[in-house]
Amino acid sequence: MTTKSSPFGKTLKALRRERGLSQASLADRLGSTQRHVSFLETGRATPSRYMLQRIERELALPVGRSQVLFEAAGFASPYKHRAEDSHDVVEALDLIETRLLAHWPFPAYVLDKRWTILRTNAPGKLFLAGFTGTQNEPPNLFRIFLSETFRERILNWREAAPIFAARLYKEAAEDPELESLLEEARASGLLDGLDETFREDVPVFVPVEVMAPGGGRLRVTSLLGQLASVQDAVIEGMTIELMVPMDEGTETCLLAAGAQAGLKAAE
Structure with a gap:
């Protein structure tokens, strides 16, 4: 039997x-x-x-x-089921924003498991200005990556695209909503030919080169992290993304822009 x-x-x-x-x-x-x-x-x-x-x-x-x-197994979970808008989750997000993001001098974001931007700092808002549009719903980082406006500002798209694609493939494997976004990206041809960019002499870091508003070139990468000792599935699924400048010129430009954004936010 x-x-x-x-x-x-x-x-x-x-x-x-x-x-x-x-x-x-x-x-x-x-x-x-x-x-x-x-x-x-x-x-x-x-x-x-x-x-x-x-x-x-x-x-x-x-x-x-x-x-x-x-x-x-038919047992009650030892962990609470909290909603994304619950008091505890909002309080945790506020803590991350005020204790971490506010003190990072470069663009910084908190993303949920579907890469919707939940929190950002003043430099982060400035960095994505022009990418997020005017929609009422929170911006999604993957949709920004795949937008025509974003690609036009990326000066090394062929080298940077596999980085974005790898993140999308990884997350889409665990989330149906992102799987539909992946299919949308495939159908539009955005992922065509990415295998051709792989090579043996790839550097330690592949920076994303972004056209600055004034026409300069910004070279950045990201530091992705999560808080330790998290005992909640909602917070556990969130990622903290801290942008890191790859050269002194980019650092100087981002620091100046961040200082200006901070002054405007304080007004």
């Missing part, structure tokens, strides 16, 4: 394969047996809360994946 795999079994099997583990190696890490892991994956056995905690710890699962694991 064939046993139908449970939602938990499918989830555990997917997690194990993502980590490149055999049933035996996972069992060894969990202090269990290959037979029991097999039974869990096929639905012939059900996990205890203790086993779920072991899996969470041994596989170093992020909060969002842990929530899915517990709920697939």
Whole structure:
């Protein structure tokens, strides 16, 4: 008789394969047996809360994946389900904005898992001026990357495009909404021929070269990060993007523009 795999079994099997583990190696890490892991994956056995905690710890699962694991097993998640506009999430965003973004002298942003811009600093607003349009909804960084206006300002688009594409491919693999944006980019031809730009002599950093409002050339890259000790799936899915100048001329230009933007914001 064939046993139908449970939602938990499918989830555990997917997690194990993502980590490149055999049933035996996972069992060894969990202090269990290959037979029991097999039974869990096929639905012939059900996990205890203790086993779920072991899996969470041994596989170093992020909060969002842990929530899915517990709920697939029929247990209440030990983590809260907070909405993006909840008081706690808004308070956390305010903290990031006032304690980090406000002190970064270059453009800086907080992005949600779909790369919608949730917070920015004064230099960040100035840097994206002309890209975001006048729509009422928050700007999306991927849509900005794929817009004609943005591409016209990128002086090394053929070298920079694979960087944007790699980020889009990575995020689209986990989010249906971004998958539709990826298909839109493919259909419009924006991703055509990107493989031709790969070469063996690629530098350590591939800067994005942006045309400055005055006609100069800005060379920038980004530092992407997340806060440690996060215990919330919504905040965990957010990324802090700090733009970094790649040469002294770009640094001087961005610092001057940022200082001017700060003065205007204070008026």
